[in-house]
Amino acid sequence: MAYLYGGTILRIDVTDQEITRVPTSKYAKQYIGGRGINARILYEEVGPEVKPFDPENLIAFGNGPLSGTLFSGSSRTDMMAKSPVTNLIGNANMGGNWSAELKYAGYDNIVIKGISEKPVYIYIDNDDVEIRDASHLWGKDTYETPKLIREELADPEIKVICIGPAGENRVVFASIQSCVGDSGARTGMGAVLGSKNVKAIAVRGTKGVKIADPDKFLEVCREIHDTVKSAEFYDEVSKIGVMDSEYSYVLSGYEAGGDAHKTAPNFDAEGKTEFRKFWDKFGYKRSGCFGCPVHCMENYRVPQIGNTVISCELYPQLTWEVRNNDMMLWYKCVNTCHRFGIDNTSMAITLAWLMELYEEGIITAEDTDGVPMEWGSKDAILGMLQKTIHREGFGNYLADGMDAVAQRLDEIVPEKRRRGKSTKYWAMQVNNNPMYGINPRFNGMALAYAIGRRSDLIGDYDAFQSEVLYAPVYPHWSDKDKQHAVEHAYKEAERISGLKDAGDPNSYNGKVQIVSWIGIVTGITDMVGTCKWHTDWLFLPLMPEHFAKALSAGLGQEITGEDLIKASLMLRNLERSYEALHGRTRKHDTIPEKEFNNPVSRGPWKGLVLEKDKFEKMKDEYYSLRGWDLKNGIPTRKTLEDCGLKDVAESLKKQGLLHVE
């Protein structure tokens, strides 16, 4: 492990404060790094009998061989644990500066197990690792915590990731926050860290990353930076981020409310969105993660409320998803999510569900602490957010996730009012994980949600379709631009799937191939420790070959794009097998029943329908492509042995889950 890697996996048992070191070489050849190594360790050590908040559950953090290098977007930290939301794989991935610093300290992954008696934080200073008392940090938010740690250790260069009060309170969708603006927010990683009484991990590393062929690596990186910067989408994303595209998603019916939302705000006469106006008024500057030329994040300064760094899904969730038109309320909520360490998506989708139940007359204010769950209501949105963070009143149920809320409501709401159904029927969730707002009635999205490796779509996102979907509503574009965008999307969809009509939202053709490809590419970025935004996932042009070229020059050994694709497929099979061992089968790969055969209600795609039988056929096609048995959606022996996972096949067999030998 002379090159690109830190060389060591750090293992910490916080119960007895035991610190051990394992050479990364044990895993690196097959699992590469980041999510790959995390998944293998989770598979080996956390069985179905372990509950998410047990000391035996672990939380693993990993960078990857390209983290901390000059490669474009070399900033990512992947984290994995058994999820308190889904009871399956929990996985989140974040940017910031921490990933590179960890590498510079000499570590590729950190695995934390056990439960500390008292609150602690972990301090890593190159080779020195210390578990320190965090009693004085407990209860502090994620803005104060890094500051206090830097003061205490008298080192302003320390990089910190930490949880806020939500993680301490084990709110199941609590996040882990990195420095400023980056969150590992999905599937409750903050709750797992909180359950271990670990407040933060502070790192200082000065060792750098050794490169086998530095001159060649510099050349490769130059080509890669040029490739990213010359992409058509780069100009927009680096200047205004994705705030306009997010808005267009809402308008086109592609995002917000799972289509429950029948009206949407519009661009103003000058083509400006509410977000743009907010940015013009309160924007401070753009920023980005370590090593990234894209800088997709907006820094805001708002008097009285405070500062927040915002990007991507933070825009549409606590606004249109809950029909909130008050930008100040939205900003206050996002600021609260960051500071207190909670996933804004899960919160928004959970609130939107309660609001729909309220609108439909299924629940009343009485059921939710006397707060009427009206669309856009400040008491309902900010009030419930605060109650959830602190587990007060009805917030105590919200903090335990959608299943817990549904159970509570089903107890107190008469069956007749629920129309004989569980309140969960109206919840937008996959395996208890609140879905992103993106509308699952578009078939590619539906598939990505259903087979998603962490029960949501974002990792296997069908990006190309979005351009087709939102082009009609994009106000800055002339008809010619719109035509160009649609043609571009069709062309890209055809490139990936090999099918001419793959870009057509009405067609079921090619969607499986696209979702499969995006899953492969994002698997690669998660393993090498770079940002998926630079790939097909978001119209930027990095391909497996680019990663392979950099790895080859950096490691001094030949690696091909094909090798990385194989590794990514191996990872998918490993994660899928793990979930199968934890009870996931074909029937869990679905979206809320109410979304089938229910036409899109507004926007340019009004009337589009997701047909259940065709959806099931897409699943068949996806399973066949992956080499999984059609009946259960579990990898076959041949699939597993072909990718070097013979031992995984054996453990599936032992549990009677290897349905096809």
Next chain:
Amino acid sequence: MNYLITVDLDKCTGCHICELACSLYNMKECNPEKSRIRIVRSEIDGLIYTIPTLCQQCETPMCMEMCPIGAIERNADTGALIVDEERCIGCRRCVNACPYGAIVVDPDTHIASKCTLCDGEPKCVEFCPKDALEYVRADRISIKKRRESIDKFLEYQKVLASSSVEREE
């Protein structure tokens, strides 16, 4: 004529790419700790502030003045102040003298390390994705600054004009 690296603070996003390009080209590894340009970063109440700091190739270089053995000399072609690695004894007088923290003694080689302008093709400038760093002819830096102030003035005039139109309406 000498060229210098200039910094536009408004454009810098704090991505550290300059540090990575510098250390990879000059020190053959990716390591901000070994970069001759450094991004100083502060996170205050949820906001990121970053400032690139680097050698100004001063006209009266304190590093050169203070060096007890005269190991720092100005390169006639580029104007960069260059450390003679054979002669440097790692005494850190230059480190203490530099007002910018732009010269360090490398913990591995034990000799002083500073910006050489990459022999006239600075890698930090080349890789900066926001053009926050520019390689500018030394005598033109102030021209650029002056032009910037008139641009701001014209912008202000435009705002004034548009608001007076609004008032008339």
